[in-house]
Amino acid sequence: MKTLIAVTLAAVYGLVTRLMFGFLDNTTEIMSVTFLFVVPLVIGFLTVLLIPTEKTTSGTAAFFKPWLTSLVLLFITLLFNIEGLTCWIMLFPLFATLAGIGGLIAYHYKKSRTLEAVGSATMAWQKPNTLNVSLVFILPIALGSLEGGRAWTPQEITIREQLTIEAPVASVWQVLAGKRVVSHQLKRPLSSSLLGFPRHIATALDTLAVGGTRVSYYDSYYEKGLHFQEKVVRLEKERLLTFSVKTDPGQFPPTIMDEHILIGGKHLDILDDTYQFQALADGTTRVTLSSRFYINTPFNWYARIWANYLMSDILQGELYSVRERAMGAKLPIAFSDFDSGSKSAEKRHRRSHDSGPAGARQH
Incomplete structure (x- = not known):
């Protein structure tokens, strides 16, 4: 007692x-x-x-x-x-x-x-x-x-993951170059799921050019209201695609993530994501996805261990998603419409989903 x-x-x-x-x-x-x-x-x-x-x-x-x-x-x-x-x-x-x-x-x-x-x-x-x-x-x-916050030390980190996709580079490029839909049924990364990181649902690219923006309609890019504003800052067709990432944590629901690890907050922010494509001799494509972000804590040596672990897990999940779509997996529609919400627009979207690799559509 x-x-x-x-x-x-x-x-x-x-x-x-x-x-x-x-x-x-x-x-x-x-x-x-x-x-x-x-x-x-x-x-x-x-x-x-x-x-x-x-x-x-x-x-x-x-x-x-x-x-x-x-x-x-x-x-x-x-x-x-x-x-x-x-x-x-x-x-x-x-x-x-x-x-x-x-x-x-x-x-x-x-x-x-x-x-x-x-x-x-x-x-x-x-x-x-x-x-x-x-x-x-x-x-x-x-x-x-x-x-106070005097001991905080901003530190920039870059994480890279690679995956070989059994599809030609043109098909893989098409997945990222057009509108895309990501199914709720896609396998989500284990570690980030256990820690409550929202799952990727859907994104859309308004134009394939430097300055083009990834936008979201009706819901958000991610579950629980998390969304990123991503802008194309570098583009080399079928070779490289870089998005700058901007977040506004003030617009996120308070239940989305722990305040101390909120993306775009005082202690963590993502700067940009880069896809690199390499056509291999056997007709497959090696895709490298890197994410550049910063952490800002008084114990970056410990925070970096978790950041490396979680970001690697998230990047691997994104690469597997790209592979499934590039290889022509038929995935359910996550959003009914990216444009107007009308039934006719939904039909047009379904037709575009059924044409081309994994429903990707060039703008």
Whole structure:
């Protein structure tokens, strides 16, 4: 019971700290070294400090018991929509490990204050100095106010994926050069799906020329209201196609993605996507898709691991989608009309879908 009380109190401390960081968002930042590194240390420290001595008699126990506190905090913040699942999946391994380190610090702190342990099978622990411990608990707020966003470091990253498509380069080019429809039934990338990244539904290119824009009608490019404004900035027929990417996160529904990893937000933005085409001797086509984006956090070394993993997963999914359409897969219509919404326009769209590779149509 005392262990449960200790875990609960430490979790409440973590929750209150999170709410304070959110309330003081003009001076403190959730995506900060203080919150993501110092706070879990303090949570782990508090957990082991409050657990009775006889319940934590080894460093291993001191390291792993704060993981329970981290799990309780995870469920509370998810239950009340304080944090998103995606953010927690990315941060929990780091958060729980740091909490464990905080538990080890508390374990050795208590051990160092032994009164008379020599010759005794059970150590006696001194009560920690209340003032010193109190200072430790208010430290995150003080440090967070000093740090703000000063530790953010913008970093540009380029991710590339390749896929050989069993179709001539002209067919592959046609898929990207005209209007296209992407089915809901296309296999979506596993990792990005588990993390809640919206699935690609449909896009349309208004004109195949530099300055041409990918536009969307009635719904959006992606599920949940996510949409990108993409403009053709480089074009070499059947060789290269580059789109600049612009997002306006203020237009996205608040439930679309976790605010801390929202595309176009303070910490993540996509700059451009480039398709490169290479006709191979056997009649197939090698397509390279690269995405250039930036991350802006105080711990880019960790954020980059997840960014590489997720973006690679998304690019692979897009390349497989291109291959299915280039090879003539008959896919259901995702939108009934790209032009006017009338029944006659829908019929024209269906006729264009049934003609040419995978329904692609040259503008």
